[in-house]
Amino acid sequence: MGRKIVVIGSGAAGMTAASAARETDNEAQVTLFTEEEHIAYSPCAIPFVLEGKIKDFPSIVMHDPDFYKKNRNILVRTETPVTSIDGDSKTLSLFDGEIVKYDSLILATGGKVFVPPIEGTNLPGVFPVRTISDGISIKEAMKDAKCAVVAGAGVIGLEMAIALKRAGLDVTVIEMFSQVIPRICDQDIAEMVKVYCESLGIRFILGTPIGSLCGENKISHVMAGDEKILCDMVIMATGVRANLDLPNSLGLDISPLGAVRVSATLQPYKRGRLVPSIYLAGDVISCESAAVPGPTMSQLGSTAVRQGRVAGINAAGGYATFPPVLSPWISQIGDMQIAGTGISSGLAAYYGLDVVSGHASGSTRARYYPGGKSLMVKLIADRETHRIIGAQMAGGEDLNGRINWISAAILKDVTAEEFVTSFENAYCPPTSMVKDVVNIAAEDLVKRWKN
Ligand SMILES: Cc1cc2nc3c(=O)[nH]c(=O)nc-3n(C[C@H](O)[C@H](O)[C@H](O)COP(=O)(O)OP(=O)(O)OC[C@H]3O[C@@H](n4cnc5c(N)ncnc54)[C@H](O)[C@@H]3O)c2cc1C
Incomplete structure (x- = not known):
């Protein structure tokens, strides 16, 4: 046996x-x-x-x-x-x-799903999003709904907001922090995502925790600060x-x-x-x-x-170990991709680290190659050791390979200077500029110690 x-x-x-x-x-x-x-x-x-x-x-x-x-x-x-x-x-x-x-x-x-201890979270029309069964219930509710509130502006909240908006609902996202994607993304990159979502008609209430979820037999509105937001459904994307x-x-x-x-x-x-x-x-x-x-x-x-x-x-009696992680992440928010790895400047400050960041923007393809999308890259390094410890980017396509490339560098303890000179990448015009936006951000990072 x-x-x-x-x-x-x-x-x-x-x-x-x-x-x-x-x-x-x-x-x-x-x-x-x-x-x-x-x-x-x-x-x-x-x-x-x-x-x-x-x-x-x-x-x-x-x-x-x-x-x-x-x-x-x-x-x-x-x-x-x-x-x-x-x-x-x-x-x-x-x-x-x-x-x-x-x-x-x-x-x-x-x-x-973390459900904050507020009134009304068990009202019909309030949904967590975690399992297929949750998804099926949400899809059913969307058929009759005209307006929705998404509680939480992390990546899951934003992906849900896009889904509801594209299904024709009026969508308001409420977030207790003062920016979207607050835990893992810096304000500058987060702002680009927010502006993009707003261009699609999604409304944001930031820096305001939800006070209560209200309704008689079903959700009818949400209170956030002094504001009353009418809604037919609420998605709880308030963390895990x-x-x-x-x-x-x-x-x-x-x-x-x-x-x-x-x-x-x-x-x-x-x-x-x-x-x-x-x-x-x-x-x-x-x-x-x-x-x-x-x-x-x-x-x-x-x-x-x-x-x-x-x-x-x-x-099963074998032997394997799990190493420390950078947790690279990526999200598709409508037609925009956003990705990150390692730690953000905000988290670095929390850890008491003094960091320097380099930025660059450009195209996902050679400038002359049709169909390129805009791309913004931010690299974060430890001021003292010059070691790269994080990155974030936002753009129209192909962020996956770029964030994985930087993650590999961080795991090798690569400094900003080493990244510029030694960290190779593949190139052809339909996939990147000959000097990729990531390389340009690394060059910008290196200059920060010279200025
Ligand atoms: C909407 C959404 C979008 C996401 N997007 C991304 C993404 O783009 N990229 C990414 O990397 N991650 C994403 N994630 C996160 C990712 O899905 C989770 O990190 C991952 O599913 C965790 O897997 P898990 O097996 O640890 O847990 P789970 O998937 O939560 O599985 C836990 C299992 O345990 C079972 N269970 C619990 N208690 C018991 C019990 N007592 N008895 C029997 N069974 C039990 C549950 O039924 C379930 O099957 C997303 C998550 C959500 C909800």
Whole structure:
């Protein structure tokens, strides 16, 4: 009888972990439990289904439980919440009282939408956005709605605002901070995104927390400061918190950022001591930052997949470690892309770092090549060591490769000067200028120490 590996969670982290465990140990019994009806889909696609860029929700589901059974010999049990775990007897209890034994356990229970403690959040017409089921409910509500409020101007809030606007609704975005994308983006880049969204008719109320959500039997308006905003629906895009229900019941150590603290092997600690046979991955954990010393949250699908692989390998008796992260991110906001990596100037100030930034703007293609889109790049370096520690950019196309290129440089501890002279990139006229806007921003950065 093979090792019993149990995975809890069918998001990016859990599905990847189950597959990696199977690849590592062909004899193991791999079972995955999830509360959800749908598995193996990317929540990142929800705004684009609602925007009409993707045909429908079934299109974003990659595989069903039958696929995993037939092709990977993984048993997936949907709509089966795990209610508790007993680490001593290595058992877990399911919602119906069934007890399941494990040899290795992978907790990939993800995150929950943070709902601020204000009045009216449970009124009909108020929606979190996290799962396909949320997406289906939102799509249904959009059919009759004329105006919507999006609470929170992070990237998910903005992607949702675009989707609602393009479906013909009047949209107001309310944000407690004084800029959009407040946690990870600097004001100068954020302002470009806001101006673009405003050009599409989206209205912003910034620097004002939502006071309450109001209505008799259904949402009718939102109060923000002194303003009353009429609406037929509200999208709560107010942030994500690690889902700590099961980790807390096991007494696992929680990092100062409010997620499970793990080792490089993705094992948790209990009162400072490593817990054997349990591994975690995805939005439920904090990890080490590669930009600054200390922990960070990297609640991204791309991170969840890489962590899931490490957790799956280790749970199956292999050995892998998860390194510090920069958390490169990218978002498509209408026809505009915005991306970042490492830390922003705002976060650097929070960490007490003195930084210098270089800027450049230009085209995504050679100036003479038709169809080029505008591109603005900002590079951030530590003033003392000249090491690049962050970047942000906004433009019309192809930001992915550029932000990945800079991320690779940051992970190599490259200075601004080294980036200009040594950090290679590919070129042809339809894909960039011969000196890319990123190179020009790096040259501008180098000049900052000379002035
Ligand atoms: C609208 C939206 C857009 C996004 N866009 C991007 C993007 O463009 N790029 C990007 O990198 N990231 C994006 N993200 C973030 C990304 O989707 C998440 O970081 C990623 O899905 C986290 O994966 P996870 O497996 O850790 O958690 P989740 O996907 O949250 O999965 C957790 C799973 O655990 C299950 N579960 C929890 N508790 C129990 C229990 N007790 N019993 C059984 N099952 C349980 C849940 O049912 C769920 O299946 C987006 C997220 C959203 C919501």
